[in-house]
Amino acid sequence: MAVCVAVIAKENYPLYIRSVPTENELKFHYMVHTSLDVVDEKISAMGKALVDQRELYLGLLYPTEDYKVYGYVTNSRVKFVMVVDSSNTALRDNEIRSMFRKLHNSYTDVMCNPFYNPGDRIQSRTFDSMVTSMMIQVC
Amino acid sequence: MEGLTLSDAEQKYYADLFSYCDIDSTKKVAANGRVLELFRAAQLPHDVVLQIMELCGATRLGYFGRSQFYIALKLVAVAQSGFPLRVESINTVKDLPLPRFVASKNEQESRHAASYSSDSENQGSYSGVIPPPPGRGQVKKGSISHDTVQPRTSADQQEPASPVVSPQQSPPTSPHTWRKHGRHPSGGNNERPLAGPGPFWSPFGEAQSVPSAGDAVWSGHSPPPPQENWVSFADTPPTSALLTMHPASVQDQTTVRTVASATTANEIRRQSSSYDDPWKITDEQRQYYVNQFKTIQPDLNGFIPGSAAKEFFTKSKLPILELSHIWELSDFDKDGALTLDEFCAAFHLVVARKNGYDLPEKLPESLMPKLIDLEDSADVGDQPGEVGYSGSPAEAPPSKSPSMPSLNQTWPELNQSSEQWETFSERSSSSQTLTQFDSNIAPADPDTAIVHPVPIRMTPSKIHMQEMELKRAGSDHTNPTSPLLVKTSDLTEENKINSSVKFASGNTVADGYSSSDSFTSDPEQIGNNVTRQRSHSGTSPDNTAPPPPPPRPQPSHSRSSSLDMNRTFPVTTGQQQAGVVAHPPAVPPRPQPSQAPGPVVHRPVDADGLMTHTSTSPQQIPEQPNFADFSQFEVFAASNVNEEQDDEAEKHPEVLTVEKASDSAGSLRVAKTESKIEEKTAAGAPANVSKGTTPLAPPPKPVRRRLKSEDELRPEVDEHTQKTGVLAAVLASQPSIPRSVGKDKKAIQASIRRNKETNTVLARLNSELQQQLKDVLEERISLEVQLEQLRPFSHL
Numbered sequence: 001m002a003v004c005v006a007v008i009a010k011e012n013y014p015l016y017i018r019s020v021p022t023e024n025e026l027k028f029h030y031m032v033h034t035s036l037d038v039v040d041e042k043i044s045a046m047g048k049a050l051v052d053q054r055e056l057y058l059g060l061l062y063p064t065e066d067y068k069v070y071g072y073v074t075n076s077r078v079k080f081v082m083v084v085d086s087s088n089t090a091l092r093d094n095e096i097r098s099m100f101r102k103l104h105n106s107y108t109d110v111m112c113n114p115f116y117n118p119g120d121r122i123q124s125r126t127f128d129s130m131v132t133s134m135m136i137q138v139c
Numbered sequence: 140m141e142g143l144t145l146s147d148a149e150q151k152y153y154a155d156l157f158s159y160c161d162i163d164s165t166k167k168v169a170a171n172g173r174v175l176e177l178f179r180a181a182q183l184p185h186d187v188v189l190q191i192m193e194l195c196g197a198t199r200l201g202y203f204g205r206s207q208f209y210i211a212l213k214l215v216a217v218a219q220s221g222f223p224l225r226v227e228s229i230n231t232v233k234d235l236p237l238p239r240f241v242a243s244k245n246e247q248e249s250r251h252a253a254s255y256s257s258d259s260e261n262q263g264s265y266s267g268v269i270p271p272p273p274g275r276g277q278v279k280k281g282s283i284s285h286d287t288v289q290p291r292t293s294a295d296q297q298e299p300a301s302p303v304v305s306p307q308q309s310p311p312t313s314p315h316t317w318r319k320h321g322r323h324p325s326g327g328n329n330e331r332p333l334a335g336p337g338p339f340w341s342p343f344g345e346a347q348s349v350p351s352a353g354d355a356v357w358s359g360h361s362p363p364p365p366q367e368n369w370v371s372f373a374d375t376p377p378t379s380a381l382l383t384m385h386p387a388s389v390q391d392q393t394t395v396r397t398v399a400s401a402t403t404a405n406e407i408r409r410q411s412s413s414y415d416d417p418w419k420i421t422d423e424q425r426q427y428y429v430n431q432f433k434t435i436q437p438d439l440n441g442f443i444p445g446s447a448a449k450e451f452f453t454k455s456k457l458p459i460l461e462l463s464h465i466w467e468l469s470d471f472d473k474d475g476a477l478t479l480d481e482f483c484a485a486f487h488l489v490v491a492r493k494n495g496y497d498l499p500e501k502l503p504e505s506l507m508p509k510l511i512d513l514e515d516s517a518d519v520g521d522q523p524g525e526v527g528y529s530g531s532p533a534e535a536p537p538s539k540s541p542s543m544p545s546l547n548q549t550w551p552e553l554n555q556s557s558e559q560w561e562t563f564s565e566r567s568s569s570s571q572t573l574t575q576f577d578s579n580i581a582p583a584d585p586d587t588a589i590v591h592p593v594p595i596r597m598t599p600s601k602i603h604m605q606e607m608e609l610k611r612a613g614s615d616h617t618n619p620t621s622p623l624l625v626k627t628s629d630l631t632e633e634n635k636i637n638s639s640v641k642f643a644s645g646n647t648v649a650d651g652y653s654s655s656d657s658f659t660s661d662p663e664q665i666g667n668n669v670t671r672q673r674s675h676s677g678t679s680p681d682n683t684a685p686p687p688p689p690p691r692p693q694p695s696h697s698r699s700s701s702l703d704m705n706r707t708f709p710v711t712t713g714q715q716q717a718g719v720v721a722h723p724p725a726v727p728p729r730p731q732p733s734q735a736p737g738p739v740v741h742r743p744v745d746a747d748g749l750m751t752h753t754s755t756s757p758q759q760i761p762e763q764p765n766f767a768d769f770s771q772f773e774v775f776a777a778s779n780v781n782e783e784q785d786d787e788a789e790k791h792p793e794v795l796t797v798e799k800a801s802d803s804a805g806s807l808r809v810a811k812t813e814s815k816i817e818e819k820t821a822a823g824a825p826a827n828v829s830k831g832t833t834p835l836a837p838p839p840k841p842v843r844r845r846l847k848s849e850d851e852l853r854p855e856v857d858e859h860t861q862k863t864g865v866l867a868a869v870l871a872s873q874p875s876i877p878r879s880v881g882k883d884k885k886a887i888q889a890s891i892r893r894n895k896e897t898n899t900v901l902a903r904l905n906s907e908l909q910q911q912l913k914d915v916l917e918e919r920i921s922l923e924v925q926l927e928q929l930r931p932f933s934h935l
Contacts, residue, residue, distance in 0.1 A: 112475040114445030115463035126467050
């Protein structure tokens with residue numbers, strides 16, 4: 001379903017980014033990068049005291065003619081950005097939420113690994129396989 | 140050459156050797172060089188080799204074809220067996236062992252020989268050569284070990300008996316214990332060569348059932364050296380040290396041959412049972428793991444925190460990435476800590492990795508943590524059967540550690556379903572799921588929304604009906620009917636007529652509607668109401684009163700409705716014509732109910748009826764005293780009635796046109812125009828009266844003009860008005876027409892009477908004036924006569 005999945009650290013550098021290797025992936029990288037501004041905007045709009053109430057799922061960040069970009073932020077300001085093909089109209093909001101939840105779970109699993117240093121690139125095979133399962137349906 | 144019969148083992152062996160010699164891949168010719176090497180490896184005297192070559196026919200041919208090669212091999216076996224070399228010996232010698240080739244250079248040959256022999260012949264001559272180890276990097280070491288081993292075995296190969304032992308010794312290594320131990324870190328080095336094994340060991344194991352002693356000897360090696368090495372591993376396991384331990388390990392093997400057979404028995408048993416599971420943890424291994432666990436965490440039921448585990452496993456000098464992966468695999472419950480089982484699994488994976496085994500993508504079945512703590516379990520085979528299930532599920536079930544130990548072997552099944560369940564549990568637990576539900580509900584809203592409109596429509600049906608009533612009531616006041624009512628307010632009876640008509644039409648609302656439709660002025664509005672009502676009745680089967688019968692045909696079909704009204708109001712049949720119900724003013728007078736009830740009743744026939752009426756009217760008129768006194772007109776036809784005839788002519792077509800038009804509104808308008816006509820005729824009458832001797836033309840003219848103007852103003856259904864006007868004018872001269880039906884009718888009749896009176900008055904006037912004219916003319920004549928009489932006298 002997803003065309004590109006990215007995990008961005010709190011300091012806005014990518015921990016993990018992977019896209020469907022069909023076109024120039026740089027375009028997806030750029031889209032993810034630009035979406036960070038939207039994410040920050042949404043986070044700041046929530047207010048500072050409402051961190052607990054703030055919902056993790058941000059929803060559609062911005063649509064382009066071909067793709068839609070969805071965002072998700074954890075409580076530790078780690079962002080998940082997902083680019084989805086617009087032609088996939090059957091993709092509903094619930095499914096996007098479930099995909100983000102899976103991402104979050106996998107991310108926590110990676111975090112739980114004592115051999116993983118926070119801030120490192122995510123090289124977990126499990127995480128990769130999970131992301132592949134999310135992206136494999138596109139092809 | 141005699142035909143060569145080969146056993147299966149021989150066939151395989153020979154084919155393999157042939158392919159080995161077939162360096163050019165011709166599949167037909169074995170390279171001479173290779174063949175010679177092979178023969179040399181057979182360690183046969185040179186002359187024997189030559190003899191073999193002659194016998195197989197290669198010398199004749201100059202090359203080794205497949206058949207020649209096979210024959211040669213057979214001869215080699217014969218020679219090695221000590222049989223005399225003869226052509227006949229190829230097939231005569233029974234139970235010939237496979238040719239032996241010392242493979243100092245080519246391990247494969249020996250291996251192949253060993254493998255083939257092990258398969259078929261249980262002589263143990265060359266039982267089980269170690270197949271190339273699966274792990275990378277193993278081959279080399281394996282080969283090295285082979286080399287180290289081979290010298291020993293080769294020495295033994297000279298004796299037919301020794302091969303029985305040596306091959307056992309060389310691989311033996313292979314006892315599965317070795318194999319397993321081979322995966323152990325340090326200790327594994329000496330077992331590397333043997334570590335290759337895997338499934339190949341099974342037949343070997345079986346073959347070795349006899350020479351168990353040797354196995355025992357060898358197998359006995361396993362525990363101590365590994366332990367020694369493990370210790371070293373635990374402290375500082377440099378990889379280089381592991382490699383250097385090769386020769387040492389070999390030495391150990393040779394030296395340490397005294398081992399309790401008890402362990403061997405276990406191992407043998409395990410060998411046979413678990414040969415196909417390279418990831419099984421042996422008891423010794425497990426014991427070692429447990430000990431290690433204790434060093435970190437004394438409580439065996441407790442956890443090792445992630446940090447401690449990290450330190451421990453970092454000692455293995457494996458790359459962090461691999462350690463991370465091992466962690467992912469082994470931390471089954473994803474809690475960041477290792478239980479005993481998890482720790483053992485992790486340790487085992489580290490050992491395997493150390494030995495060059497690739498880390499699996501998923502946790503192997505045998506390494507999965509047992510749910511029931513089976514520390515002392517010798518039944519390694521009781522592992523939960525979940526090979527396919529990944530030990531590191533992306534979606535870890537929420538109920539992890541607390542329930543895990545308590546869960547039975549149903550855990551894997553739960554795992555299978557946990558993925559399904561997990562979504563539910565997630566939904567139930569996380570707040571986000573609520574939104575999911577909400578959003579799930581949201582799509583359902585359209586459905587409910589779809590449902591809603593129906594009940595929404597249903598509920599107001601009554602309201603609509605009430606509204607309709609109100610509207611009708613209002614329309615009664617606002618619609619043109621109101622002007623009717625207002626204008627005919629002086630005739631209060633009209634209202635009563637309306638209401639009576641309404642009520643008389645029916646008890647049901649619909650009937651009231653339908654009846655009122657015909658009554659009310661605006662058929663369109665009524666039609667709308669009716670249609671609305673119909674729709675409501677259709678959609679609200681229950682809420683409203685028993686759904687009214689489908690409203691009668693729309694009031695647009697005024698005639699049909701009026702038909703109904705006719706049926707409902709038989710009283711007014713006499714006066715009912717096209718569309719006219721309560722106000723059939725003009726028309727009714729003409730068709731007398733007594734005389735023309737038939738044509739009157741049927742609406743569709745109305746036109747015809749009226750046509751007949753019109754056609755017969757001139758005829759009937761004189762017959763019917765109620766009708767306009769056309770006789771009077773006929774009297775004046777020659778003189779003044781031209782216009783009246785025109786009027787009649789005009790009025791007749793007007794009447795006809797009226798018949799064709801819709802009626803219901805016409806009734807109103809008829810009533811309207813009646814009133815107006817009354818006024819106008821009244822106005823006209825006095826005007827005429829006032830004019831006195833004015834010609835009779837003017838009076839009818841103004842009326843006609845007004846009628847026409849009215850027609851212009853209300854072209855729709857002013858035909859009725861025209862009708863009424865015509866009839867009013869026609870009937871004006873008539874004496875009072877007996878009218879007993881409806882106030883409107885009385886009013887019309889009254890107006891007719893008046894018109895008739897004025898007509899008579901005018902007619903008398905006319906006659907008088909005519910007489911006066913005659914008198915005057917007579918006087919003139921007389922005067923002229925007198926004048927003429929007097930003139931002759933005047934002319935004188």
